[in-house]
Amino acid sequence: MDKLPLFERYPGLRERIPYVPIATLPTPVRPLEALGESLGAELWLKDDGPSGVSYGGNKVRKLGFLLASAKQDGAETVLTFGAAGSNHALATAIYAKALGLRSISMLVPQPPAHSVRRNLLRQLAAGAEVHYRNGLGPVAVATCWQFAVHSVRSGKFPRVIATGGSSPLGIVGFVNAVFELKQQIERGELPEPEVIYVAAGSMGTAVGLALGTQLAGMKTRIQAVRVTGERFTNLERGRKLYQSTNELLHYNDPGVPLVPFPESTFEVRHDFYGDNYALYTPAGMEAVKLTHELEGLRLEGTYSGKAMACLISDARAGRITGRALFWNTYNSVDFHPDIAGADYHDLPQALHRYFEEAVQPLDEKPIS
Numbered sequence: 001m002d003k004l005p006l007f008e009r010y011p012g013l014r015e016r017i018p019y020v021p022i023a024t025l026p027t028p029v030r031p032l033e034a035l036g037e038s039l040g041a042e043l044w045l046k047d048d049g050p051s052g053v054s055y056g057g058n059k060v061r062k063l064g065f066l067l068a069s070a071k072q073d074g075a076e077t078v079l080t081f082g083a084a085g086s087n088h089a090l091a092t093a094i095y096a097k098a099l100g101l102r103s104i105s106m107l108v109p110q111p112p113a114h115s116v117r118r119n120l121l122r123q124l125a126a127g128a129e130v131h132y133r134n135g136l137g138p139v140a141v142a143t144c145w146q147f148a149v150h151s152v153r154s155g156k157f158p159r160v161i162a163t164g165g166s167s168p169l170g171i172v173g174f175v176n177a178v179f180e181l182k183q184q185i186e187r188g189e190l191p192e193p194e195v196i197y198v199a200a201g202s203m204g205t206a207v208g209l210a211l212g213t214q215l216a217g218m219k220t221r222i223q224a225v226r227v228t229g230e231r232f233t234n235l236e237r238g239r240k241l242y243q244s245t246n247e248l249l250h251y252n253d254p255g256v257p258l259v260p261f262p263e264s265t266f267e268v269r270h271d272f273y274g275d276n277y278a279l280y281t282p283a284g285m286e287a288v289k290l291t292h293e294l295e296g297l298r299l300e301g302t303y304s305g306k307a308m309a310c311l312i313s314d315a316r317a318g319r320i321t322g323r324a325l326f327w328n329t330y331n332s333v334d335f336h337p338d339i340a341g342a343d344y345h346d347l348p349q350a351l352h353r354y355f356e357e358a359v360q361p362l363d364e365k366p367i368s
């Protein structure tokens with residue numbers, strides 16, 4: 001059941017680290033031949049789009065650990081945070097329900113988009129309790145209130161899941177992902193990449209990849225393309241998360257060595273963010289369009305399109321000299337059937353504006 005490559009490499013972790021196999025692993029790899037040819041670079045794809053049966057993307061790998069831990073500790077409800085269209089809050093709601101847990105999503109504003117509508121409706125369908133406040137301060141207050149309400153109602157506090165699932169335990173999911181990639185390399189499915197491009201928000205994905213490559217003895221560089229504000233996504237935060245995840249693994253199995261942060265091969269890229277979180281950029285949308293036309297791969301404007309824009313820009317500038325791997329973090333499971341019966345009027349009133357107002361200009365003609 002838990003044939004995780006990480007547990008195979010470090011068997012001591014298996015008994016100590018809770019895991020529930022909600023993810024469909026390994027996720028596929030393939031060359032991006034047409035895109036690579038058009039850019040004059042050797043490109044490969046690690047596709048976490050289909051990482052789960054009912055919903056994919058990068059959050060599923062983290063939730064396999066986070067939700068297992070919640071279950072093991074007897075939690076009945078999980079509570080997490082995100083923007084209105086959060087993929088993380090959605091993935092949490094879907095897989096919490098699958099495991100018999102209730103879920104609460106504490107959401108804050110973001111620019112309107114079609115994906116916000118879809119994700120909110122899917123959260124409704126998953127039975128999540130959705131709360132929306134106008135900023136992080138009001139969300140903190142509302143969260144305290146939810147703690148009071150739920151402890152009175154059930155005698156228990158909800159289990160908090162960090163924003164983006166990027167606590168050390170969640171990040172273990174991406175350390176495992178590197179050992180999974182390494183097995184695929186050893187089986188001859190792809191050559192070892194010289195560099196990985198990946199979107200970075202709460203940073204767990206990029207940090208897990210960095211720690212994984214160090215533990216697996218790979219020289220691969222990580223380009224973490226920042227897609228949220230600099231106070232959330234920065235090198236200092238990356239270092240801290242890296243060390244605490246490394247310590248968690250080392251503590252649970254001393255066979256896992258403490259390895260230094262790869263200062264010279266981990267880079268946060270700041271130039272593709274644009275003006276705001278979830279505000280699409282022309283370069284990001286060009287990347288979405290090109291990748292869909294040439295490869296049939298669907299990206300989006302908030303995360304993966306900006307990461308691909310960085311890769312494309314580097315390739316055009318002749319900065320990609322070895323094999324580059326694009327790590328797709330965006331769900332590719334079509335959940336339209338699941339939201340057919342959902343009505344946005346069942347959401348809190350303050351969220352209705354996402355359905356009644358126009359989407360942001362660059363999202364007017366989405367490809368999906």
Ligand SMILES: *Cc1c(COP(=O)(O)O)cnc(C)c1O
Pocket residue numbers: 057058087088164166199200201202203204205206303304329330331
């Ligand atoms: C959450 C998310 C990311 C960012 O991952 P982090 O681990 O938070 O840095 C990237 N891409 C997509 C599609 C996401 O939903």
